Amino acid sequence: MKENLREDLKMYLISDSDILKGRDFYKCIEDGLKAGVTMLQLREKNADGGEFLEKALKLRELTKKYNAKFIIDDRIDIALLCDADGVHVGQSDIDAKSARKLIGEDKILGVSARTLQEAKRAKEDGADYIGIGAMFSTSTKLDAKSVSFETLKEIKDNVDIPFVLIGGINLDNVGQLKQFNPDGYAIISAILKEEDIYAEVKKWIDVI
Numbered sequence: 001m002k003e004n005l006r007e008d009l010k011m012y013l014i015s016d017s018d019i020l021k022g023r024d025f026y027k028c029i030e031d032g033l034k035a036g037v038t039m040l041q042l043r044e045k046n047a048d049g050g051e052f053l054e055k056a057l058k059l060r061e062l063t064k065k066y067n068a069k070f071i072i073d074d075r076i077d078i079a080l081l082c083d084a085d086g087v088h089v090g091q092s093d094i095d096a097k098s099a100r101k102l103i104g105e106d107k108i109l110g111v112s113a114r115t116l117q118e119a120k121r122a123k124e125d126g127a128d129y130i131g132i133g134a135m136f137s138t139s140t141k142l143d144a145k146s147v148s149f150e151t152l153k154e155i156k157d158n159v160d161i162p163f164v165l166i167g168g169i170n171l172d173n174v175g176q177l178k179q180f181n182p183d184g185y186a187i188i189s190a191i192l193k194e195e196d197i198y199a200e201v202k203k204w205i206d207v208i
């Protein structure tokens with residue numbers, strides 16, 4: 001499951017049904033997968049447990065169909081129920097060490113990190129990859145503090161672990177991040193707000 005993790009992180013899409021503004025959730029996500037999304041994270045901050053599980057089970061089928069990795073944000077119980085490929089936890093969620101204990105060694109564990117200290121701890125606690133950000137200001141996570149390029153370089157130089165960059169990244173500013181050679185980019189609104197999600201993902205794959 002983790003053999004090709006660096007490749008799997010390349011085109012990382014995070015769900016957010018609010019951005020879709022009533023469009024068909026599953027069709028939009030499937031369009032992204034069809035176009036080449038390599039990893040999908042189900043993150044639905046406003047969904048109750050039942051709705052979250054229903055979405056997780058359906059997306060598990062879709063990600064298998066398109067051979068993409070499937071990660072659940074925060075909800076380890078739901079990740080286990082739908083047999084997702086892994087979970088992603090933030091700094092205020094259940095800690096990485098406990099998450100690893102629950103999901104076992106085989107599943108992928110992603111951890112959000114904003115500082116060198118958080119990145120080091122994530123690796124020590126068993127993370128397989130880290131999500132560093134927010135790189136730019138973002139409308140999907142209003143409390144996200146920005147990470148300076150200086151801090152990003154510091155993490156990259158001192159913590160040898162696969163990483164994706166997240167937060168306010170779009171086709172206009174992604175060029176500024178290429179110098180850091182991340183394993184991938186985790187994108188939410190820059191893709192989901194577009195009418196033609198399939199075409200947008202194709203553009204991203206060309207650029208990255």
